[in-house]
Amino acid sequence: MTRLYIAEKPSLGRAIAAALPAPQKKHEGYIELGNGDRVTWCVGHLLEQLEPDGYDPKYKQWRMADLPITVAQWRLKARRGMGKQLAVIKQLLKGASEIVHAGDPDREGQLLVDEVIDHLGTSAERKAQVKRLLIADLNVSAVQRALADLKPNRDFAPLSVSALARSRADWLYGMNLTRAYTLLGQKAGYQGVLSVGRVQTPVLGLVVRRDEAIAQFEPTPYWVLDALIAHPEGPIRARWQPSDACAPWQDEAGRVLSRKLAEHVATRIEQQEAITLEATRKEKPQAAPLPYSLSALQIDAAKRYGMSAQEVLACAQKLYEGHKLITYPRSDCRYLPQAHWSEAAGITQAIGQIATALKPGVEGADLSLRSRCWNDAKVGAHHAIIPTSKRSGSAALSANEAKIYRLIARQYLMQFYPPARYGEARLVFEIAGGRFIAKGRQLLQSGWRTPLGANANDQDNEPKADQANAATLPLVQQGDRLHCERGEIGDKMTEPPKRFTEASLLQAITGIGRFVQDDALKAILRETDGLGTEATRAGIIELLFKRGFLQRQGKAIVATAAGQGLIQALPAQASYPDMTARWESQLQDMVEQRCSYTPFMSALEQQIAGLIEQIRIAPAPVALAGLSAPVKARRRKRSAVGRRRKGQKKPPS
Incomplete structure (x- = not known):
């Protein structure tokens, strides 16, 4: 055999x-x-899908009358070379x-x-x-x-069917909508290719709408009031909680918009008794963050090192394929199989030799501990990204590869430390009939934070007090009567949304449920992994840059005029993530055999046909009038024209 x-x-x-x-x-x-x-x-x-003119030569020319393009019998061809x-x-x-x-x-x-x-x-x-x-x-x-x-390959047929549906659906949607909107854009004088895709376009929509919200934002002044309460161990700062009677002077977020109201309350509480209505103190454990999926790794690396999603993926792929220092990197899972726990000794020893800065973390790890990450029920085809037991090769790592390895290794080491423990205190006072709250939080035991070393204070996992008073509160008992010395008013201004960065855009893509319009779909998306896949998200972001729809301004990501014009020309269903998220949910249902291929594709073809009909009668998009296509898009268009003169096909859209 x-x-x-x-x-x-x-x-x-x-x-x-x-x-x-x-x-x-x-x-x-x-x-x-x-x-x-x-x-x-x-x-x-x-292999790759045929171009439209591979099915019918008439598709060499882009004409609205030929849309929508449909395929009765799908065919593949060998990729060039x-x-x-x-x-x-x-x-x-x-x-x-x-x-x-x-x-x-x-x-x-x-x-x-x-x-x-x-x-x-x-x-x-x-x-x-x-x-x-x-x-x-x-x-x-x-x-x-x-x-x-070895497993029977037929057991994985649903995974293949889901990928096939995704590939063909992307082809139908992208080919049809790109051609339709490029032709529509030409009515307004725009000569570039207006690329539309089921993932790339909603991602572009996120950035365009964020930019619009910033441009339209008008700052509003508001005021906060803290009571300074005397105590032998130091003053306690307690934040005023306006009563329902103050609602006419507050915005929808509860911010006080009247300085006179704040001044009135400050005058009332000065030199008044502060009665302690509540005094609670408790210890709260915080479990270690799970090992990385690719998106989680990309987000952390973007925040810490300013690396792009594509750079992180490239480093991780090299660490996996070239150096064999980490496990499969394109994983969407943050859990590990129970059987993998027995390999901890070899892996931690390898970490100590590859990333010498983590040696203290290796030495302090308790390999008898088993964090929540070991969970067979939450591991699918692949598990979280972790180091391997290979102990050599650090000298060959580039600076960025070493950074990515350290992040992955440190996240793994955290699983062998106890929870971090925080002391939390909450005091509620009544002063002159008003309610004031003070909160405090203190790290009592570092636990899993130990491997963080000197970086312990700049972690995104660091809990943040939800009020200005983050200091440790003194011991106060319910019923204690203290003295309010005075009120202190803080002048504030509402702030616009922050521009997207590489990290925050990835977070938005993976937590896309926050941006959908359909409330029912929001509930479904809480259990999904967002737009696209772990392997494609970095490429989607880079594609939008290459096509001239996004650009970088320092760390910020903003839409270009062409990107803004495209989103303004599109119907909402194409530029919001609802439709794409619904696709992702259905594709996952295929994997789990709750949905089949044929109904999904039939519904998609009907949807595309409806969109094409809307575009066919749509007026020239005003948002694109007078815009110059990005340089790369113009070159692509000119070369396409040249090829059409020679009877060759239009380049892929």
Whole structure:
């Protein structure tokens, strides 16, 4: 029996071969093993969807009358330069008695190899016998464990169907809407390509609407009042809580808009008795943050190091494939399987040798502890990103790779420390009939914060007091009568929303439920992972920059005039995340076999047809009138015109 392993990438193929019988004999496009088995690989996607004119030559020209484009029988073609590797795999399939699918352990990886096996004419009988190899760690020992635990590939068919639906839906939506809005933009004199996509456009919409909110913002003055209450250990600062009678002088957020009202209350409480109505003190534990998913890692790296999502992904991919120092990086999971807990000793020792700054954290770790991250029920095809047990290779790391490794390693070490413990105090006073509250919070035991070292105070996980008085409060008992010396008024101004940064835009994409308009959908989205996938979000953001719809101003991300014009021209359903989020929910339902492919695609085609009809009769978008296309978009358009004169096809949209 001859086995053929089909990996997603050459690096994964080499890792599989290294865990199988020697000697290895390397050939063009595959490796032959000592027992006669072969390992081959894709190079990412070997296949791609046909362009519209591959289905009908009339689509070489962009015409509104030809929309919507629909596909009765989907077809794939070899990507440019990939025909040779496809031929290698096809020949190897002929001589293999068993096929092992070794794509990456995610939706895209499942489809990527499945579609190659199918495209090369593998019979239904043979496809039913394909095995699935799931690898999240490229070190030899981890690969050997995975090889000993092959699964039936048919068990992952729903994952492949979901990825197929996503790919085809993206093609239909993007091709049709990009052509329609580009043609509509031409009515206004805009000669660039107006690219529309189910994820990229709602992401652009987030930035455009944030920019508009900032531009339209008018600051409003408001006032706060603190009572300064005498105490032997130092004054207590307690914030006034206006009563219902003050509502006419407050905004919807409860802010006091009348300085005279604040001055009146300040006068009333001066030199008055402060009666303690409530006095509570308690210790509150705070569990360690979970290990990283890719998005969580990208957000932290953007905040701490100013790295873009694409830079973080590139570093993580190199740490995984090149250095083999971390597990599979394109993970959307923040949990670990119970069985992985037994590997903690080897992993923590490796951390101490690779990231020497974390040695004290390694030495203080209690490997008998088991945090909430070890939870089989919450681990899907892949687990959280963590270090591997490989103990060498630090010298070869770039500065950014070392930073990303330290973040991942530190987050893992936190799982072997007890919860941090905070002392919280809350005092409620009555002064001259008014209610005043003081709160205090103090770190009592650092717990998992110990591995943070000198950076302990700048963590986003650091709890923040919800009032100006964050100092430790003195011991006061209910019923105690103290003395209010005076009131202190603070002049404040409302502030506009903050511009998006790389980190906050990623947070918005992953927590997209906050931005949808449909209340019912908001509830659904609390359980989902937002727009796009872990693997695509960085690319979507970069794509919007490349297409000239977004630009950077320091750390801030803002929309260009073209980006603003496109969003203003689009119907709300295309630029808000509701529709895209609904798609994501349905695609996940496919994975869990609660939804099927055909109804999803049929509904999508009807929706696209309705949008095209609206665009067909729409007036030229005023927002795009007089705008120059971004340089890259103009070049793309000019080259497209040149190709059309030669009878060649329009470039992908």
